[in-house]
Amino acid sequence: MSKENKDSLWQRIMQNIQYCIHGVWSDTKPSWTVKALKIINLSIRSFLDRDLQMRSYALTYNTVLAVVPALAMLFAIARGFGFQNLLQSELFRYFPAQREALQNALTYVDNYLSQASQGIFIGIGLIFLLWTLISLLSNVEDTFNHVWGVTNMRSLRHKFTDYTALFLLLPVLMVCSAGITIFMSDAVQRVFEGNPLSPMLQKLLEFMPTVISWIIFTAAYYMIPNTRVRFKYAMFTGVLAGSLFQVVQWLFVTGQVYVSKYNAIYGSFAFLPLVLVWMQLSWLIALSGAVLTYACQNFDSFAYRDKAKEASQTYSNQMAIAVLTLATRKFKRHEKALTLSELINEYGIPGSLAEKILTRLMNAGLLTAIYQDNEDVKAYQPACDPDELTVNSAINALTDYGNTNFIIHADKRFDKLLKRISKLREAQQSSTPDITLLDLVNEE
DSSP, X not given: OOHHHXXXXXXXXXXXXXXXXXXXXXXXXOOHHHHHHHHHHHHHHHHHHTTHHHHHHHHHHHHHHHHHHHHHHHHHHHHHHTOHHHHHHHHHHHOGGGHHHHHHHHHHHHHHHHHHTSTTHHHHHHHHHHHHHHHHHHHHHHHHHHHHTOOOOOOHHHHHHHHHHHHHHHHHHHHHHHXXXXXXXXXXXXXXXXXXXXXXXXXXXXXXXXXHHHHHHHHHHHHSSSSOOOHHHHHHHHHHHHHHHHHHHHHHHHHGGGGHHHHHHHGGXXXXXXXXXXXXXXXXXXXXXXXXXHHHHHTTTTXXXXXXXXXXXXXXXXXXXXXXXXXXXXXXXXXXXXXXXXHHHTTOOOHHHHHHHHHHHHHTTSEEEEEOTTOSSEEEEESSOTTTOBHHHHHHHHHHOSOOSOOHHHHHHTHHXXXXXXXXXXXXXXXXXXXXXXXXXXXX
């Protein structure tokens, strides 16, 4: 190949790379390839910008800390259903090369349960158990909200009630699911013994763990973020992440057979680094799925991000006043208060921009957040009497919000000039007749 052809090929490669990184956001063609490139681009950007690699390390640590309390709760409920031996045999089946390490872990669980049920330790043990598990789920929720750019977190009351219900119901469902699977497997063997359909039904039962993984990941992507997630995107990424998780789990379980040689060197500790690697990969899969869900839902609005960073103060104030007017109209008409999802779905404002506008109005003291109809969704209504709030006063509140007079030396040197500028601004504002927000509502 000649030098000119090599240079031409290199230029085409660089042009394609530049298109995939930057140019694709200016491409308005509705083809699926353009959409796929935008989703992949946004997924990689979001994963790197949000430092999810480090967050996966933190979640791995939280998971290790919560393993014993979680197993303790699981085995405590399993004992009540008579499935303790079933769970123990399932663990031994998953980790055949680490039977000794699992026996030691189960010994810790038995000791934990025995100590937690005696004397004054029963209260401390239960508190520590719940705190460990709540801390894990709270960090998971915070990470998912970080992926979505959500700053409004669930209240502590809702976190406590939701997480506690999950801790009580999930072990029961897991134990019942294991029992139902065994019951159905025995029923298939008895009813369809010798039937040609029996092998196919057995394969379907063996495929159930994958289906359960799909359901768990889909539910996590749909329910955990404190924002509106479209179910079709949650289901799409849930199937992908659940399938990949099953592949990693199969590799991990299969690899247990081949690590027995390391037991001679590390003893029972050979199990620990493998579990940490598996947990780390599992959390990376879960967080990657969350990023992909976010990218699928928001790739259209990502093009607004750079423009929003360079938005003029006038345009930002105008959009904020428009949102404030909408909240005022709904308040005066005794309608349901304004919500974030309403701004996104009905008015077409990108989620990140809508949340930024609402946060700015709240910080300026113009909107207040409420929970309506016992729903765990924030709604927004005026924070002061709309009859007395004027447009100029609202713009002043938005403009003046923030820290002032904090550069001590400069404030002293420019004291006279700053006062003069403030007087000129007041004179300019007073020369224009002011109107109230209700005038805007009536004009709308």
